[in-house]
Amino acid sequence: KVRETGKGESIDIAMYEVMLRMGQYFMMDYFNGGEMCPRMTKGKDPYYAGCGLYKCADGYIVMELVGITQIEECFKDIGLAHLLGTxxxxxxxxxIHRIECPYGPLVEEKLDAWLAAHTIAEVKERFAELNIACAKVLTVPELESNPQYVARESITQWQTMDGRTCKGPNIMPKFKNNPGQIWRGMP
Structure with missing residues (x-):
């Protein structure tokens, strides 16, 4: 457009909105019929232990166990400090390489057990002390009330062609000068 009009466009998108768009069908099944897709738990990094999706006592987190101090302190917590310096x-x-390190599977096993014994809040608090990156994985029901989703209007409603109300992800990315809109239901 800038070549035609001399005026550029400002595009606004949050990283989570890309993932929100990718999971829209499962989310819409929940919002519009209460059907929840079973959680898929194969989200661990194929190469590195301590990286990816993990189950805690009350839900899931994503984490990245990267760094000298982070590994040393985490190994103390999970009972593997004796392996350091070998x-x-x-x-x-x-x-920690999941395959090349002979202890990769053991690290995963101990980390899984430690995380399963702690709540997400406990894990986040401890990992904050250790500077280990982690975040709670939101469930679909939590999306609607999440402050960031509310502030960015990530979830919206519209009328279907047969007059029913439908709920799902909003238009994204957001264009400042030429905003998108939902103007009718899908046939």
Whole structure:
């Protein structure tokens, strides 16, 4: 448009909105009929232990166990401090390879057990102390009341062609000068 009009466009999108769009069908099944798709739990990094989707006592988190201090302190918590400084996990290790490190599967096993014994709030508090990146994975019912989703109007409603109210993700990305809109239901 800038070539035609001399006026550019401002595009606004949050990273989570891309994922929201990708999961829209499952979300819409919940919003418009109460059907919840079973959680898929294969979201662990294929190469590195401690990276990806993990189950806590009350839900799921995503995390990245990366860094010398982070690994040292986390290993103390999960009962594997004795492995630090070995030929397999030398001092200064910043990532634990899931396959190449012979202890990769054990790290996963111990981490899974530790996380399963703690709530998301407890894990987030401890990981904040250790500077381990992690975030709670929201459930579909939590999306509607999440302050960021509300502020960005990420969830909206519209009328279907047969007059029913339908709820789902809003238009994204947002264009400042030429905003998108839902102007009719899908045939």
């Amino acid at each position: 030929p397999e996990i030398p001092e200064g290790t910043q990532l």
